[in-house]
Amino acid sequence: MSDATATVEAEAHDEHESHDGLYIKIALILGVLTAMEVAWPYIVEAIWDDTAFWLMSPLIILMVIKFILIAAFFMHLKFDSVILTQVFYSGLIVAVAVYIAALVTFDTFRGW
Amino acid sequence: MTDTALPVESVNYADGPDQDHEVTNTGISNPKLGMWVFLASECLLFGGLISTFLLYKHNNAAGGPLPHDLYDIELTSISSFVLLMSSLTMVLAVSAIQRGDHPRLRLWLIVTAVLGSVFISGQVYEFQVFVKEGMGFTTNAASSAFFGLTGFHGVHVTLGIVMLLSTVVLSALGRLPRARAEAVEIVGLYWHFVDVVWVLIFTIVYLIP
Numbered sequence: 001m002s003d004a005t006a007t008v009e010a011e012a013h014d015e016h017e018s019h020d021g022l023y024i025k026i027a028l029i030l031g032v033l034t035a036m037e038v039a040w041p042y043i044v045e046a047i048w049d050d051t052a053f054w055l056m057s058p059l060i061i062l063m064v065i066k067f068i069l070i071a072a073f074f075m076h077l078k079f080d081s082v083i084l085t086q087v088f089y090s091g092l093i094v095a096v097a098v099y100i101a102a103l104v105t106f107d108t109f110r111g112w
Numbered sequence: 113m114t115d116t117a118l119p120v121e122s123v124n125y126a127d128g129p130d131q132d133h134e135v136t137n138t139g140i141s142n143p144k145l146g147m148w149v150f151l152a153s154e155c156l157l158f159g160g161l162i163s164t165f166l167l168y169k170h171n172n173a174a175g176g177p178l179p180h181d182l183y184d185i186e187l188t189s190i191s192s193f194v195l196l197m198s199s200l201t202m203v204l205a206v207s208a209i210q211r212g213d214h215p216r217l218r219l220w221l222i223v224t225a226v227l228g229s230v231f232i233s234g235q236v237y238e239f240q241v242f243v244k245e246g247m248g249f250t251t252n253a254a255s256s257a258f259f260g261l262t263g264f265h266g267v268h269v270t271l272g273i274v275m276l277l278s279t280v281v282l283s284a285l286g287r288l289p290r291a292r293a294e295a296v297e298i299v300g301l302y303w304h305f306v307d308v309v310w311v312l313i314f315t316i317v318y319l320i321p
Contacts, residue, residue: 020207027200031193037319038189056320063315067308074203075304076297081140084148091152095159108166 026073030066037062147298151305158309161261162316168253169317176251179258182242183318191234192314195269198227199307202276206300209283212290218280221296224303225276228269235266258317265313268306275299 037059044055072078077085103109136142172178205220239259242248249259279299282288288295 020204023200023203023207027197030196030199034189034193034196034314037315038185041319041321059315059319063311066311070199070304070308070311074199075301075308081138083138083140084145087145087148088152088155091149092155095155098156099159099163103163103166106167 023073026069030069033062033066141294144294144298144301147301151301154305154309158261158264158312161257161264162312165254165257165261165317168257171253172251172255174252176255177245177247178252178254179242179247179317180321182245182247184238184241185318187234187238188314188318191231192310194227194234195231195307195310198224198231199304201227202300202303206293206297209288209290209293209296214283214288217288217296218283221276221280221283225273225280228273228276228303232266232269232273235262235269239263261313261317265306265309268309272299272303272306275302 040058040062041055044051048054071088077088134141136145138145169180170178201220201224205217205224208214208216208220242255247255249256276299279288279296282295
């Protein structure tokens with residue numbers, strides 16, 4: 001094996017080792033966010049009379065943060081070509097737009 | 113019309129850190145790009161199922177309980193945590209094969225499959241409880257939408273477990289050299305997608321009343 005190849009392999013090895021630590025941190029953050037999600041409805045019920053707004057907004061924000069963390073780090077979108085991010089998020093955005101439009105026509109979000 | 117694959121030149125770094133695939137205009141292998149396009153299309157499938165649930169979740173005109181009356185949030189929270197942790201073990205498996213560490217690859221893949229099986233067991237238990245409480249698949253529109261959505265997700269997880277175990281067998285047979293690390297990465301993409309869809313289902317279906 002040439003010196004150049006050995007160097008490249010050693011760098012790749014170091015890079016993956018450092019990513020492992022990052023993955024564990026992300027998993028811990030995801031676990032904490034999930035615990036916050038589960039606890040939040042109980043907290044809202046104990047504090048506010050009008051629970052709808054205070055319940056849903058933080059839950060949706062936490063959900064979006066979890067989604068982005070998994071897509072960016074575990075699915076490697078942060079490290080991969082930007083084309084993959086464009087492909088995936090364009091499908092997601094089209095899906096969300098189409099179905100929100102459809103649900104609005106059925107007045108589904110009244111009371112949200 | 114342009115062809116993304118260049119047939120004249122192909123790369124095969126069997127002993128090196130790079131991937132074993134043809135050079136493409138995008139720099140991304142066709143199987144990997146194909147998986148991402150598939151996952152983007154899956155967003156439309158699950159978007160349709162989630163929308164159907166939102167539309168019918170209060171509809172029990174045919175009688176019987178609503179899904180919301182029967183949820184066991186503690187059980188589902190534990191299942192969600194288990195599935196999240198399976199994403200960690202999956203990404204550690206990908207990392208292991210990229211380092212050429214095949215025993216760790218198999219270990220993490222098996223742990224991921226076991227965590228996925230725990231999630232499916234929880235879902236089967238939940239379905240059994242719901243049916244015993246009088247909410248079957250055809251009891252009312254809400255129950256059909258609920259079972260349709262969570263059942264489709266369960267089928268995806270089950271297929272993911274089959275893919276994981278097949279990958280373990282291929283690795284044990286020596287047919288997954290380091291140069292084919294991308295094959296494991298593609299299985300991982302599918303697995304993470306299943307996890308990320310559950311993140312949406314857990315919040316929209318279970319936590320938001």
